Amino acid sequence: MFRWKKRALPGLGLTLGTTGVYLALIVLLPVAALLMKAASLSPSEFFAIISSPRALASFRVTLSAAFYATIFNGVFGLLLAWIIVRYEFPGRRLLDALVDLPFALPTAVAGIALTALFSRNGMIGQYLEPLGIKIAYAPAGIALAMAFTSLPFIVRSVQPVLEDIDIATEEAGRSLGASDLVIFLRVIFPAILPAFLAGCTLGFARSLGEFGAVIFIAGNLPLQTEITALLIFIRLEEFDYQAAAAYATVLLIMAFALMFVTNLIQMWQLRYTKKADA
C-alpha cells in the first residue's frame, strides 16, 4: 500500500500567535484589570465591602435562587431528556427543538416575556395570585428566570448519554426480577450521573451570573430580591467603583471555581465512559 509521507502541517506559528494575542487583548487583559482594581483594596477593606449587609443579602438571594433553579432543572430537565430520548409521541421533535430556545432567545426578551406571564395580571399569574403564589417580583421569579436560561445545559448534557445506554444492562436487571424504579435508580441513573452533574454545574454557573432575564421579574428590592449582578450595576451608577470591583471579583472567583469543578466532572465522565467501553 502506498502511504502518505507524514509531514507536519504548517501554520502553527501564525494561528497560535494570533490566538495568543487576541486572547490576551480581548479576554485576559480586561479580567486582569478587574483583578488589579480589586487588589488595590487592602484585604480588610475588601472583606468589609463584601460583608456589608446588602452585599451578603445579594449573595444569599443569588445563591439560593440559583440553587432552587438547578434543583428544578435537575428534575424537570432529566424528565424532558428522558421523554425525548425514550418515547415516541406527537410533538416530540418540536419539544426537542424548543429546548434550545433559552440559548437562542436574548435574555432581555425572556425577562419581559416571563414577567408578562407571571405578573399579577399575567396569563398565568392571574391564576396563581388567588392561590397565594407570588412569582413575579418575588424570589420565586428570580429562580424561574434562572431556570429558564439554564435549562438547556442539563437536557443537552444528559441526552447523548441516555441515548447510549445499552438495552442489555436493563434486561440484565429485569432478568434478576428488579422493578422499573430499581433498574432506573441502580443502573440508569448511575450511568448518567457524571453527565447530569456536569450539566447541573454548568447551569448553576450560568444562573449565578444571569442578569438580563432576572432583573425584569425580580422586583429588585435591596436585601430581598436584589441579585449580586444588579448590585454591581447599581454601585457603578453610584460611582462606587471599589465596591463594584469587589463584588465582580467575588462573582468571577465563583465562576472560576465552578469551571474547575465542571472540568473535574468531565474528566471523571471520560474515565467512566472508557471503563464502560472496556
Place this chain on the structure above:
Amino acid sequence: MSVVNNRVGSSPRVKWTLIALGSAIGAVLLGLPLVIIFTMALREGLALYAAKIIEPETLHAIWLTVLTAIVVVPINTLFGICVAWAVTRHSFRGQSLLVALVEIPYSVSPIVAGVAYLFLYGMQGLWGPWLQDHNISIMFSIPAIFLVSLFVTSPFVARELIATMQAQGVEDEEASISLGATGLQTFIRVTLPNIRWGLLYGVILCNARVMGEFGAVSVVSGSIRGETNTLPLQIELLFNDYNTTGAFAAASILTLLALITLGLKLWLERKSPLRGPH
C-alpha cells in the same frame, strides 16, 4: 426508534404520565413565552405594531445591533478558525490550558465582563487616564459595545470548530501538503469544504448571542437614547417607560431572529451528522 416493551418506563401508564407532565411544563416554560411576546406586540393591531417598530429610536437600535454583528461576527470567526487550527492540527504543550482560557467568557457573568472592560478603558481604569489625555473615548460609546461583544462571543465559533475538526482528522490536509500545496491553499481547498457546516453552525450561534447580548453591553454603552442603545437595551428602556407594546414589538424582532436561529440549527444538524447537541 423502536420501542421495546421490556425497557424501563415502557408501561403505558408510566409512559403517558411522564409525557403529559414533561410536555405540560415544556409548553408553559418554553412555549408560552413565545406566545406572549407576539400577543403583546400585536395586541393593539398590526398598524400600531408597524408604527412602534419604525420609531426612529427603535430603528436606530436595530441598525446598531446589526452593525455590531457585522463587526464582531467576522472577527470572532477568524479567531475561532485560528484556535481550532492550532489546537486540532498541531500538538503543543499547554494545549488544554489554552482551550480552558478560550472558554473563560462562557462562564463569566456578562455584568462582570462589562465591569472588567470599564476597569481597563474607563476613567477609573488602567488605560483610561492615558486615553483621556489623547482624547480617545472608548467607554460609553460604540467601540465599547463592539469590544464587550467580542469578549462575550469569542468562544462560540472556536468551540464548534474544535469539535468539527477533531472529528474530521488530519489525513486530508497531510495529503494535500505532501502533494505540494501551501498551508493557505490547503486550508481553502481542503479544510474549508470539510468544515463548512460546523463553521456555519458556530457563526449562527455567535450571531444570535451578539445581537441578543444585554448585561455586558448595558454596563459599557451608557445607554444613550438614539445613540448607543442596541435593540436589547431599547427593549428595557421601552419596558421601563411603560411602553409595553413598543417593548414587545422590539422584542418580537429578536424573537424572530431566535426562531430563525433554531430553524437553521435544526437544518444544519440534519446536514451534518457529526454535529450533535452540545
